[in-house]
Amino acid sequence: MAKADTETRQFPYLPDSDVVAVQRGPEPGGIKGAYRVFGETLRGLKTTMARMIEGPVTIQYPEEKTAVYPRFRGRHKLHRFEDTGLEKCVGCSLCAAACPADCIRVVAAENDPANRVSAGERYAAVYEINLSRCIFCGYCEVACPFDAITMGHDYEMADYNRGDLIFTKEMLLAEPIERTPLRVEGE
């Protein structure tokens, strides 16, 4: 096949209509070249100067923080009912089942009717998320039938120990210490 191809090829080779001509750069050298080099240099200088006039776009991180979108998936939050103050989580473990990283541990316990912790029959006696394994996919949020867990906006979770990244129920229920700025409309 390849052999036949070379045999039938014509010389000189004439480009067919389906061949697109390559756009070539201008020939180097000459007066035109010198003019081009000089002009392009000035254009480059103008470009950089414009950046200087524009000013830096850097976000000075520890002091300024990147604003996040409302649907940003940061550190999880557990919620309570606003009126009764009872925990929404009923310890059903659906979030743990949905979690692809297998980083949620739920141990459920029966509610004592005299001293309810959650609104349902049972409550989560232990609720831990290992944030060093979490991939922030948000499946837990989707799986939860009571909207007890949602993804928050915090993204500063660096720590010195892996053990410190296992967030307990109390930590997830508490308000974040520092609020992450939220993006405003149109930003």
Place this chain on the structure above:
Amino acid sequence: MLIAEVGFAEATWILIVKALVIFAAVFAVAPVLTVVERKILGRFQARYGPNRVGPFGLLQPAADALKLIGKEQFEPRGALRLLYAAGPALVVFSGIATLAILPWGDVKNGVGFYGIDVSIGVLYFFAFGGLSFYGLLLGGWASGSKYSFLGAMRSAAQLISYEISMALALFGAILMAGTLSLTEIVHAQDDVWFVVPQFLGFLIFMVAGFAEANRAPFDLPEADAELVAGYQTEYGGMRWGSFMLAEYLEMFVISGIAATFFLGGWKGPGPGFLDPIWMLAKILGLMFLFFWVRATLPRVRYDQLMSFGWKVLLPLATLNALVTAVLVTVL
């Protein structure tokens, strides 16, 4: 034997005091320039540059110097001890020596505002410019590393392709002033700065100056992309710091020479004591140009620099010198 005639010289102690003042002033300015350059480069790239150490990052050079001094003085196994150590010293030495001829003002109350006014003036500058290149060459060669060696060779090839044009670019100004002494040249610009009649010369000098100072776009001897760091590859600690210091000194000196030859040196409106300020302002303005170009242009290829030096700069500089010579004779 009389090596160079000195136009005007004071008592020895005045000379020593002047030398110390210039030395101290420039050594105070050079570290500030490093941080200023990084800040300006940052602005050109729409970022802040160093701003964490001290107010506005002004203590950055102190932190850098401390780090460099604290580093181990190592030597590669294949290095030639003496030459390896001599390289950085030579560059810094020649950089500082050239500072002596930069004129910061006229003679006032019997004291000249310059290190020394030698009659060979600009030749002194070229002599020490050539010496500083020996520092790079020796340092690169004595390191016993291929990258360093290639960097050193490149700086040699670079030297021959810009040095002649550089000298010829100054020729026009020298012919118009009729003297080599830098103070006399400034005096010759009473009516009009030489940048106007010698604009081409100014351009050529600055372009060649970028090459002389090993600055982008002609920083081929250190070309980080292909040669690691060129002639500096095997250097560390304060020896590397010396090379950096020398680079800034050299930029300073080239800006100073350009200011003297083309921008009227210390001349400027205002009373006489402002003279050094004017000179410094002009030098800093030209150094800003160095930073600006560095932020803009990519490094040229090795052969591009050679052909640019020989095929463009040299003919232009020669033409400039010839035309000026004819005009000066005729008019």
